[in-house]
Amino acid sequence: MANTTVDARGQICPKPLIMTKQALDAAAVGATLAILVDSETAAQNIERYLRDNGMAPQVERDGAQFTIGVAKATAAPASADAEAYCRSTPATGDYIVTLAADVIGRGPAELGAMLMKGFLATLKELTPAPSHLVFYSSGILLAVDGSPHLEAIRAIEARGIKVLVCGTCADWYQKKAEIHAGTVSNMLTILETMTAASKIISP
Amino acid sequence: MTAEFDLLTTVEAGGCSAKLAPGRLSEVLRKLAPPKHPNLLVDISTHDDAGVYRLDDQTALIQTIDFFPPVCSEPRRFGRIAAANALSDVYAMGGRVLTAMNVVCFPATRIPLEVLGEILAGGQEKLIEAGGVMVGGHTIDDWPPKYGLAVTGIVHPERIVANAGLRAGLTMILSKPLGTGLLVAGRRVGMASDEDYAAALASMEQLNRGGAEVMQAMDVRAGTDITGFGLLGHAMQMADASNVSLRFQASRLPLLAGAHALAEAGCLPGAMFRNLDYVAEKTFFPPDLNYALKMLLVDPQTSGGLLFGVLPERANEALTRLRELGYAAAAIVGESVPRQVWSIEIVP
Numbered sequence: 102m103a104n105t106t107v108d109a110r111g112q113i114c115p116k117p118l119i120m121t122k123q124a125l126d127a128a129a130v131g132a133t134l135a136i137l138v139d140s141e142t143a144a145q146n147i148e149r150y151l152r153d154n155g156m157a158p159q160v161e162r163d164g165a166q167f168t169i170g171v172a173k174a175t176a177a178p179a180s181a182d183a184e185a186y187c188r189s190t191p192a193t194g195d196y197i198v199t200l201a202a203d204v205i206g207r208g209p210a211e212l213g214a215m216l217m218k219g220f221l222a223t224l225k226e227l228t229p230a231p232s233h234l235v236f237y238s239s240g241i242l243l244a245v246d247g248s249p250h251l252e253a254i255r256a257i258e259a260r261g262i263k264v265l266v267c268g269t270c271a272d273w274y275q276k277k278a279e280i281h282a283g284t285v286s287n288m289l290t291i292l293e294t295m296t297a298a299s300k301i302i303s304p
Numbered sequence: 305m306t307a308e309f310d311l312l313t314t315v316e317a318g319g320c321s322a323k324l325a326p327g328r329l330s331e332v333l334r335k336l337a338p339p340k341h342p343n344l345l346v347d348i349s350t351h352d353d354a355g356v357y358r359l360d361d362q363t364a365l366i367q368t369i370d371f372f373p374p375v376c377s378e379p380r381r382f383g384r385i386a387a388a389n390a391l392s393d394v395y396a397m398g399g400r401v402l403t404a405m406n407v408v409c410f411p412a413t414r415i416p417l418e419v420l421g422e423i424l425a426g427g428q429e430k431l432i433e434a435g436g437v438m439v440g441g442h443t444i445d446d447w448p449p450k451y452g453l454a455v456t457g458i459v460h461p462e463r464i465v466a467n468a469g470l471r472a473g474l475t476m477i478l479s480k481p482l483g484t485g486l487l488v489a490g491r492r493v494g495m496a497s498d499e500d501y502a503a504a505l506a507s508m509e510q511l512n513r514g515g516a517e518v519m520q521a522m523d524v525r526a527g528t529d530i531t532g533f534g535l536l537g538h539a540m541q542m543a544d545a546s547n548v549s550l551r552f553q554a555s556r557l558p559l560l561a562g563a564h565a566l567a568e569a570g571c572l573p574g575a576m577f578r579n580l581d582y583v584a585e586k587t588f589f590p591p592d593l594n595y596a597l598k599m600l601l602v603d604p605q606t607s608g609g610l611l612f613g614v615l616p617e618r619a620n621e622a623l624t625r626l627r628e629l630g631y632a633a634a635a636i637v638g639e640s641v642p643r644q645v646w647s648i649e650i651v652p
Contacts, residue, residue: 115571122570297574
């Protein structure tokens with residue numbers, strides 16, 4: 102059981118990192134912290150930050166939620182860490198997928214829907230998985246009641262991939278009440294997600 | 305109707321984060337025949353800031369284009385920052401600006417037209433300050449809005465300032481303070497003071513014109529502007545292109561007020577970690593380097609300053625001139641040394 106719990110779920114980057122730093126400052130050396138976040142990027146950045154500062158964080162993933170456990174060390178990183186800086190391994194799956202339409206491509210709608218079906222089914226299995234799947238514009242129609250793609254999207258979400266649905270778009274289509282996958286999100290969160298990703302896949 | 309429309313409500317990815325990922329672009333460009341022409345002096349192969357084409361023995365054209373979605377809320381400021389950023393690529397090559405064209409994407413409905421007027425007025429302000437002439441533009445009905453300039457400048461073909469021009473034994477000067485990425489992130493989470501944020505905006509709006517003039521007056525042949533990859537990312541490109549190494553003194557880096565405190569508080573935008581990964585394999589950091597300072601070295605800059613190498617005996621004069629021209633934070637930040645294992649070495 103951690104001495105302190107930092108609940109940074111729902112916070113925009115870099116707020117979770119700021120909250121982590123504040124909790125570390127307040128904690129005694131050796132005290133344990135549990136930091137809760139719901140963004141893989143935030144989890145990675147916090148883990149990196151803690152390692153860089155000479156601590157040994159443990160990250161646990163439960164669906165779309167991450168718990169980072171760490172014991173506070175003295176701030177001075179050991180000199181061995183200089184090596185670690187130079188050999189940082191790139192995080193797997195440091196990419197996001199955005200879907201801005203309910204079909205793929207500009208061909209016949211039937212073909213576009215078929216491609217979308219194949220795309221989502223493949224994404225469900227793909228390794229490394231993306232950190233986020235973002236729906237906006239008519240793409241949000243994929244995530245509403247009655248969509249033939251709803252099951253695939255839910256399966257993707259169950260892998261721990263964060264699914265964001267543009268709230269403004271849902272309002273525009275008057276479908277907000279019918280969204281039954283992912284999290285209805287705002288421009289700031291979507292922008293932060295895109296900004297933080299190394300790669301953005303937009304089929 | 306006043307132009308108090310908040311531009312940041314229109315964007316999902318602002319500034320240079322709206323760029324197509326470099327890897328994906330390379331995939332496409334690789335399939336095209338590389339441009340070859342005896343008059344093409346600087347092409348896309350060296351990651352330089354602009355293309356340079358020789359007209360005759362006295363004159364080479366510098367051509368560049370840059371436009372992006374909003375980076376701040378106020379239309380006029382966005383116009384100024386986008387223009388200063390586009391013009392900077394001419395200055396980074398050591399050139400001066402001749403003409404520019406507006407590149408505009410703006411929706412026919414949904415945003416008051418006055419907002420477009422404000423954006424263009426902001427761009428015009430900066431172009432006039434640059435001594436350039438607006439010769440036209442092109443406007444597409446599109447959402448979200450985007451703005452920038454296609455800029456034409458000139459430089460003497462033998463006085464081009466390029467990434468590959470460094471040699472060992474030069475003194476490195478940085479003309480603007482670091483920290484715009486931290487201040488913008490800090491603003492979003494309510495941790496940056498009005499005063500500090502205003503200073504960051506002012507820095508982004510400041511032209512690199514004076515910096516380019518100083519580079520030419522001091523016979524500088526190696527320089528670049530600091531933007532999205534942060535100081536170390538752009539420095540690494542210069543070091544590698546020139547086959548030298550760069551040594552920076554962390555304690556001498558000019559910083560925007562409030563930036564170090566934000567970094568200490570953990571207000572670190574995700575792009576910093578990506579930049580750190582980009583340079584980590586080729587950079588030596590001393591183990592006891594202050595962590596916040598280390599992160600400032602990779603803070604992504606919007607419309608950042610010029611980094612250039614000057615002969616040591618002319619460094620103080622360059623610095624004095626820069627300060628006279630309004631770059632109050634300009635500083636000597638390091639030196640170029642013969643190529644080592646590392647592209648970059650940080651000393652305390």
